[in-house]
Amino acid sequence: MYIDFYGLKELPFALTPDPRFIYFTPSHTEVMANLHYGIESGKGLIVVTGEVGTGKTTMLRWVMKRLDRTVMVAYIFNPRLSVTEFYQHLATLFDIQNWETKSDLLFELGKVLDARHSRGLRTVLIVDEAHGLSPQVLEEIRLLCNFESDTAKQLQIVLTGQPELRDVLNYPELRQLKQRVALRCEIKALPNVEEVAQYISSRLKVAGARDADIFSPGAVDYIFRCTAGIPRSINNLCDNAMLNGFAASEPIISKAMIQEVAETFDVLPRIAKVEEREAPARIFPAASRAELWSIGNSNGNGKHREPADEPSEFVRISPEPEADIIFHEHSRYDSETSIDELGAAFRHSGLGRGNNGQSL
16 A cells, blocks of 8 residues: 555545545635534525535535534435335434334424424434435425424424536425525535645645645646546545555656546546636635634634534434444544634635525
C-alpha cells in the first residue's frame, strides 16, 4: 500500500463519507449552515440536492454529529422501498412493535412524537437518495408532515438526493408535497482548479501528510478537467494515481500518471484547458478553518454556547451492519468545528442567502 511511501497515516482518498475529511467550499458552508438553521428553527420539510459525488452524505453526517442530544435522527438511505416496506422501516426506526395496519402504526408513531415534543425534544427523519423514492412513498411522506402541534412540527423531514429530485417534486400528483417544502438547498461541485488543488491538499493533510505537494500543478489541472470538480471522481483518480506512483517509486504524481489512470477508467477531460482562470472564491480549507472560525461562537443573543457533551441520538436501519460504527462512535473528529463556528464563518463571509439556500 502507498500509505508509508507517501508519509501518510491513512488513506486520503477513500470513497467512504468520512466527516473528518470534509472540505468547506462556499457551497458546502452555505448548505450546511442553512440545513442546520432549518432543523434548529423547526422547518417541516427540507430538500437538499446535488450531483452524484458532491458530498451530500458526508455533509449530512457532519451536521448530524453536531446536533445536540435533544434531537433524535432517524436515517433511511435505501430509496427502493414499497409503501409497506417504508412503514416497516419507520416502525423499526422508532421501535414501534405493536401494530398490524398502517393506521395502527401512525397512531403509535403519533404517541411517540407527541411524547417527545411535550418534553422539548425534536425528531428528524432524513431520507437520503430521495430521488429514487416512488411517488407513492413520497405521498406517504407528505402525510407524515401532518404530525404537528398548534405551534410546531413534531416530525421534521429532510429529503436529499440528486438534481432529479427537483423534477420528481414537480410531478402534478406531488404538488401538495412540493408546497410543503420550507427550505431548499443545493450543493455544488468545486468550481475551479484552485479549489481542487486545495481540496486535494486538505485531504492529504488530514491523512497525515507533512508535504501536501504530492500532485504536480499539471496533474491537478488535468484532474479538474476530467472530473469537473466532483469530489468523488477526484478521490478515485487521486487514489489510483498514488497507487501507480507507489508501484513506480515516483514521489510526485505527474500529469502523465493522471492521464494513464483517466484512460484506464475511461474518463475523458470534461473541461477545456484555459490559460487564464478566474480568481478562486473564498474557501474554508480544513487545515485553516480553526483560525477562520475563531471570529465567534455565539447562539445569537451574545452568549457563548458550549458544544453538547454528547452527539444527538441516532437511529438508523441499514443492510451494512459494519457502517454502524460511524453512527454510534462517540469520539470527537479531528476537525472540531462547531455548528456555531460554521454559522459565524458563513455570516462573516458575506455570502448571505443566495441561490444555494432558498427559503420558500
